[in-house]
Amino acid sequence: MRLLAIETSCDETAAAVIESDWTLHSSVVASQAQAHARYGGVVPELAARMHLERLGGVVDQALEPIRGGLRGVDGIAVTRGPGLVGCLAVGVSYAQGLALATGLPLVGVNHMTGHVLAAKIAEPDLEPPFVALVVSGGHTDLIHYRADDDVVLMGATRDDAAGEAFDKVARMLGLAYPGGPEIDRAAGSGNPGRYRLPRPLLPDFNFSFSGLKTAVLYLLRGLDPTDPQVVADVAAGFRLAVVETLVAQLEAAAESAGVSQVVVAGGVASNALLRETVRERFAKVARVVIPAPSLCTDNAAMIGAAGLVRSRMRGFDREALDADPGLRAYAA
Amino acid sequence: MAELVLDTSVRGAGLVVLSDGGEVVGFRAVAGGASSLHESLADLLKSAPARVSSVLVARGPGSYIGVRSGLAAGLGFAQGRGIRIHLVGSLRVVAETVDPVDARVLVLRSAGRGGILGQPFVPSGLGWAEDGPSQLLSGGRDASSFWLGAAVIIDPDAVVPAGAEPRRLRPIRGLEQALARLAVAAEGPGVPYDQVSADYAIRVGAER
Numbered sequence: 001m002r003l004l005a006i007e008t009s010c011d012e013t014a015a016a017v018i019e020s021d022w023t024l025h026s027s028v029v030a031s032q033a034q035a036h037a038r039y040g041g042v043v044p045e046l047a048a049r050m051h052l053e054r055l056g057g058v059v060d061q062a063l064e065p066i067r068g069g070l071r072g073v074d075g076i077a078v079t080r081g082p083g084l085v086g087c088l089a090v091g092v093s094y095a096q097g098l099a100l101a102t103g104l105p106l107v108g109v110n111h112m113t114g115h116v117l118a119a120k121i122a123e124p125d126l127e128p129p130f131v132a133l134v135v136s137g138g139h140t141d142l143i144h145y146r147a148d149d150d151v152v153l154m155g156a157t158r159d160d161a162a163g164e165a166f167d168k169v170a171r172m173l174g175l176a177y178p179g180g181p182e183i184d185r186a187a188g189s190g191n192p193g194r195y196r197l198p199r200p201l202l203p204d205f206n207f208s209f210s211g212l213k214t215a216v217l218y219l220l221r222g223l224d225p226t227d228p229q230v231v232a233d234v235a236a237g238f239r240l241a242v243v244e245t246l247v248a249q250l251e252a253a254a255e256s257a258g259v260s261q262v263v264v265a266g267g268v269a270s271n272a273l274l275r276e277t278v279r280e281r282f283a284k285v286a287r288v289v290i291p292a293p294s295l296c297t298d299n300a301a302m303i304g305a306a307g308l309v310r311s312r313m314r315g316f317d318r319e320a321l322d323a324d325p326g327l328r329a330y331a332a
Numbered sequence: 333m334a335e336l337v338l339d340t341s342v343r344g345a346g347l348v349v350l351s352d353g354g355e356v357v358g359f360r361a362v363a364g365g366a367s368s369l370h371e372s373l374a375d376l377l378k379s380a381p382a383r384v385s386s387v388l389v390a391r392g393p394g395s396y397i398g399v400r401s402g403l404a405a406g407l408g409f410a411q412g413r414g415i416r417i418h419l420v421g422s423l424r425v426v427a428e429t430v431d432p433v434d435a436r437v438l439v440l441r442s443a444g445r446g447g448i449l450g451q452p453f454v455p456s457g458l459g460w461a462e463d464g465p466s467q468l469l470s471g472g473r474d475a476s477s478f479w480l481g482a483a484v485i486i487d488p489d490a491v492v493p494a495g496a497e498p499r500r501l502r503p504i505r506g507l508e509q510a511l512a513r514l515a516v517a518a519e520g521p522g523v524p525y526d527q528v529s530a531d532y533a534i535r536v537g538a539e540r
């Protein structure tokens with residue numbers, strides 16, 4: 001079984017070809033980050049327009065290593081939600097057109113499940129149960145992945161997602177969008193101990209980053225934000241506070257669920273400090289699976305992985321399939 | 333040989349047409365939503381198994397989700413079969429419901445929320461040619477200046493605001509026949525798969 005996978009839920013236009021033994025033949029991502037940077041965030045209408053303009057080329061490129069192109073593929077996986085309505089409509093409609101033209105079966109995939117199952121590409125022998133920390137621009141979730149058809153949301157953010165907090169603090173520090181990589185770069189030359197920021201720990205494995213964001217705002221009032229050292233130190237302090245909060249809740253969730261495997265996924269999982277800290281903390285107590293950074297940020301390989309699992313579990317969506325912007329995260 | 337034609341630019345509705353030499357071989361109404369477009373397309377292809385050799389898609393302006401869904405589905409189909417894709421402006425489709433008269437015309441269509449989409453056309457051969465970009469007019473006041481000097485207005489949705497009394501042309505054919513005509517007229521290599529894009533009407537401000 002070989003799937004062509006398509007992802008257009010937010011601001012990355014992506015296509016990939018994956019084999020049922022988890023071999024990744026190709027993974028092409030056309031990022032729109034630069035186009036949205038000057039607006040300080042994703043502009044939905046611009047994103048949908050760019051998906052339409054890029055999808056054809058991106059799919060052709062993903063099919064390049066496949067002998068026979070589309071004829072060498074057995075099915076199509078496409079993100080059906082959650083995400084931006086216009087963006088999802090482009091991906092789903094395109095996949096439907098492709099399926100009708102070729103007779104290939106179609107499987108609709110939950111984008112958030114895709115983030116988690118990117119771990120299967122990284123380490124194919126990973127089997128449930130495990131606890132996963134999923135951190136991205138829109139989500140900060142702790143899930144108990146008990147089986148492919150039994151995923152329980154243990155906790156989530158009550159306000160800003162971690163990625164969102166990175167974007168907002170980056171703006172306060174005069175850094176560019178997207179904030180995650182910018183704060184990472186600035187923090188590299190900073191002293192994380194110079195300014196102590198709070199670690200907001202909520203009960204029940206939930207998160208809240210708005211208080212931390214406000215703490216940075218107040219801290220900056222007494223400082224000179226044009227001083228590069230101040231920016232570096234605040235960035236380092238903020239990054240450490242976020243990472244320590246995420247890891248503390250992951251530890252609590254893994255212990256409560258009684259699992260011996262943890263997965264970290266989502267765009268923020270490409271953060272080097274988060275990766276190192278999780279590996280260190282769990283070194284002696286659990287197996288840690290963190291996909292390569294290119295599989296953490298939005299991509300279609302992860303959609304292919306989730307498509308393989310879903311089509312195995314429930315078969316293909318033979319009937320029509322609708323984009324669902326409000327699809328509950330991790331719903332099958 | 334046949335052409336597959338899609339026009340989903342009207343809010344909540346659309347048409348899928350199969351055309352052979354300008355004749356409508358079959359058509360389905362699209363109720364709205366991606367799955368409905370898929371169903372209409374699948375159904376039409378099943379009932380009229382003519383060999384589709386090219387695709388024509390209305391590229392807007394019109395319904396935000398509709399235009400993008402139609403373009404994406406058309407692109408996917410064309411790429412999946414390795415056949416040509418042609419694009420046509422949605423207001424040109426409306427113009428083709430009327431035979432050319434010796435005048436410049438404005439095509440108007442409701443854009444919802446009181447807005448009006450408009451575009452000028454001039455006669456060209458057996459049909460019409462664009463005489464300017466499509467515009468989104470935010471209300472009657474702006475629209476009245478927009479159609480000043482135009483001899484005729486085609487107005488399928490009856491959107492002409494009070495006070496304006498343009499000469500109206502009556503459609504002599506349905507949208508599906510207009511699409512079939514345009515499919516035959518579409519010539520050349522079509523649009524490369526990586527250059528398919530929607531028509532975003534130029535916004536004409538509310539203030540004057």
Ligand SMILES: [Zn+2]
Nearest residue numbers: 111115136298
């Ligand atoms: Zn994502």
